[in-house]
Amino acid sequence: MRVRIFLITVTLLLCQRLLAKSHTDSTRYPAGHKYIKIIGRTDRSNTAGPRFWASGVYMTIRFKGSYCVLEIKDEEKWGKSHNYLHIIVDNSTPVRMQTTDSLNRIVLASGLSDGEHEIVVCKDTEASIGFLQPTAVICPQLLPVRKVPKRKIEFIGNSITCGMGNYDAAIKCGSGEWYDQHSAYMAYGPQSARLLNAQWHLTSESGIGLIKSCCDKKNIMPQIFDKTNIATEGIAWDFKQYQPDVVTVCLGQNDGIQDSAAFCSAYVNFLQTIRRQYRRAEIILLTSPMGDKPLDSTLRRYITAVEQNLHQLGDKRINHYFFQNRYIGGCSYHPNLQEHTAMAAELSAYIRKRMRW
Template sequence: MEKILLLAVIGAAAFAGGIFYGFKNAVRTVLPSDPGISYIGRIDFTDKNAPKFDWPGIEIALNFEGSYCAVLLEDGANHYNVFVDGTRMPVITADAKIKKYVIAKNLNRGAHSVIITKRTETYDGVGIFKGFILDKKAKVLPPPVKPAKKIEFIGDSLTVGYGIEGPSVTCEEGSEKKYKNNFLSFASITSRVLGAQAHMIAISGRGVVKNYGESKIPTDKPIGYYYKKTLMNIDTSEWDFKSWIPEIVVINLGTNDLSTEPKPDRELFEKGYLSILNTVRGYYPQADIFCVAGPVMGEPLPEYIKNIIKRFKDKKTYFVTLSSVPQELMGCDWHPNVEANRKMAEELVKQINEKLKK
């Protein structure tokens, strides 16, 4: 199994738990409201013991002392990465009903960490976390320490990690879900390298003013339509921007606007992009904003973005570019694969660090 760098540390012991439902063996549960659980991402806690989420990259983590751990999920059909003590375990392929998924068993009685991350995206439905199940003698440890730094990513399928684990540009029909993995996207890698927690506001196919494959310009529901929502799939859910304020915002948009005909004219696109920048700046007055061009779409997108930044007249908004990706480093449907995303993250981290040192 694969060792992965994770944003969690194990602290000193603290007790929490209770008996759960009626499973055959005596078990102890950790309800979602337990302070020992750590969350990262936009999550709806209206029901504190049934938190809902749908954005990619949502992270749920627990440190515990025990020999067994399972997770309870009620889910439409999302896929989840699981890490136990930093080791990547088999992927959870969720069912639509409430179901227990065994994460680890027969562990030694020492301290252990479990981290679950959402591989898939908003189109794959809403997930509901119902808690962890531990062995009867288990103890919950203090929660993983979250990084102090925060980064928000606004993007499309490139940020989602669509097709990233695909074997080539052509993947078998109906397989795209299993090849998504936000954890290995350039966005997630960038956040870990910079030592930051991240929120992923990203939807495949969405653009600034035009969505992929659509003919209507401007479209009714571009990425900006969903930006203020806690969940994309719940129209009435409004995100509290004061609850989580990033120091860095990375925007990678425009590929879907300009990849197919008809294309928006330059002025419409630039006004749409400027609207997003004004919205972001309104919520985060002190954030450094990085507007990314590449790696899939070439000119005129870089030229447009440079001009947008010039028009925006903001000293903390920067242009960055990612190199084009060769076909041999492409996954499903011409999306950068894992290796390409590592290189993209390396480029992005270098440029962010260079800009912020000035």
């Protein structure tokens, strides 16, 4: 399977600069076209095209014809960072690739039948790697996306939710850049959403905590929850754009074991902030899948206390799910792909039962 994915990826990279020139029936559609569906926190104020930073933001393109090309800009942060993408054509085996320049022309598909097709393009890397800005889609005929799931989920968390360290098929752990093993598309959140036929948003960043972040990170989640780019305190996010049915919160790994009063008080305040934005959402508090026994035990106690406190205050739509195992088989003791799949199976089963989906 890895060999096949590698060969497909190489083929895409080799032909991406050649394909569009060979077609005379091409139409260039702006990336902001109403037929192109982008799900995730997106800034649409730039006339060149929509920009998005967050892990897991995905666009769906439906078209008629044998090929489709995407023109996309990478922020190319620090002059060298390049985002990874997952590309899925007609629900086939996902292909992962990386941008190579600030301006990229990517052949999403070629040699297809002349019928109708659908492609999903998902940002695998997180906000701190920089934004992606699709500028155009080139294909014979763009079509409206046929059906978008009505169910909506938002996954709030840290590097685990981003999918850090879960994908080492191309570059092994400990090699390359720190983000080379990111795959948000295959993280537990998007996998859970797909199992539940739901849309997803990931509001997550590596190193982030509830009251204390790691790795010299200045911000904590409550400070950036309302931002379009959660790596900074910049553009405000309009919560009316996406009202989830379910919100999961997976924080605490980077905080470590903190004073119970300080942690629980901050957690209650943060959940009340979430509730002000999402009046009807079911909010599910999660333990850390990476947590060792002392941290896991502590988080279980703190989460239980927070849940009980909010129930007493009248919010009965806050509940919890405690992961059954510790998942540390990936890079830097993060969950690997198989473990993210197991986590998604656990969590989606709980959500399905809780929501009667």
